[in-house]
Amino acid sequence: MSPPRFILAWFAAICLWLTPLAALAAEPVGAEPEIKILPMPVDRGTAARVLVEGLDENSGLTGMFDGRPVFFFPAGNRLIGLLAADVMLSPGHYPLTLKWNNGAREVDVTVRDRAYGVRSIKVPDRQVNLSKSDQDRAVREQKLVIAALETKSPRRLWREPWVDPVGGQVNSSFGRQTKMNGVLNPRPHAGADYSVPTGTEVRAPADGVVLLADEHFFAGNSVYVDHGQGLISMYFHLSAFKVKAGDPVKRGDALALSGATGRVTGAHLHYGVYLSRARIDPVAFHRLTSLLPSGEDLRPRRSQAEGQAAQPGS
Numbered sequence: 001m002s003p004p005r006f007i008l009a010w011f012a013a014i015c016l017w018l019t020p021l022a023a024l025a026a027e028p029v030g031a032e033p034e035i036k037i038l039p040m041p042v043d044r045g046t047a048a049r050v051l052v053e054g055l056d057e058n059s060g061l062t063g064m065f066d067g068r069p070v071f072f073f074p075a076g077n078r079l080i081g082l083l084a085a086d087v088m089l090s091p092g093h094y095p096l097t098l099k100w101n102n103g104a105r106e107v108d109v110t111v112r113d114r115a116y117g118v119r120s121i122k123v124p125d126r127q128v129n130l131s132k133s134d135q136d137r138a139v140r141e142q143k144l145v146i147a148a149l150e151t152k153s154p155r156r157l158w159r160e161p162w163v164d165p166v167g168g169q170v171n172s173s174f175g176r177q178t179k180m181n182g183v184l185n186p187r188p189h190a191g192a193d194y195s196v197p198t199g200t201e202v203r204a205p206a207d208g209v210v211l212l213a214d215e216h217f218f219a220g221n222s223v224y225v226d227h228g229q230g231l232i233s234m235y236f237h238l239s240a241f242k243v244k245a246g247d248p249v250k251r252g253d254a255l256a257l258s259g260a261t262g263r264v265t266g267a268h269l270h271y272g273v274y275l276s277r278a279r280i281d282p283v284a285f286h287r288l289t290s291l292l293p294s295g296e297d298l299r300p301r302r303s304q305a306e307g308q309a310a311q312p313g314s
């Protein structure tokens, strides 16, 4: 026996009335943000801007790409994030996963290959075939560096644009593989080498806090600076330190003097930039920061003002 007709009519009316409400609850009006990734495709070993319109800084927007967080900051009426394609990431398609308070989106990102080339160098044999004590030392130092890279500020400490740490010319570009004493090292060169004589002042390319200033087997005297939101810069083969761990630095402050310490063939500055642990080309990254909106738009939010009061150098 079928239910009385008036019950069916009543049920249909309730459903019709509820459907738009349910749709509204799932997708509030104005919750469809516009997302742009520039440039696209993204070359391995570089970063790209993720521009989001239609969401504000209270939307709780977070991003994830290749297992690495993408941090966002407000700039005018939109949010900007920086996405990093590690130098070893194979070309192909990868999702950028975005989540916010009442929504989520997956955006396809194309990662393109880039030819970085191979260089050949000769170094003393003891620096290739490490003694037991040198090997132990290198492993111990690597652990210290990894631990230091973990202690990074979720707060953005830097302002654009980033500036070159020294005035010298880049003589060995980022991403090259190295044939060392005839043997190819599969790990690519994770920084840019600047040809500068020992004693050249090395300056902070952007505001931050010194994470580590120490002497290491491979990198020699090294300085690591945390710029917040996953950005870390590093300086190797230095002859003297001008900072110590914990020091706040402003863009242009002296960090150290360049030199020829550690495993080197001659005096130069090795300068590296990591974004969420991805190794990216520092020179290309500097160009990218010059495309970001100027500082005026990026001043800390009023609600963050207290937290910013203890910012480095201020």
Ligand SMILES: [Zn+2]
Residues within 6 Å of the ligand: 189, 191, 192, 193, 269, 270, 271
């Ligand atoms: Zn180097």
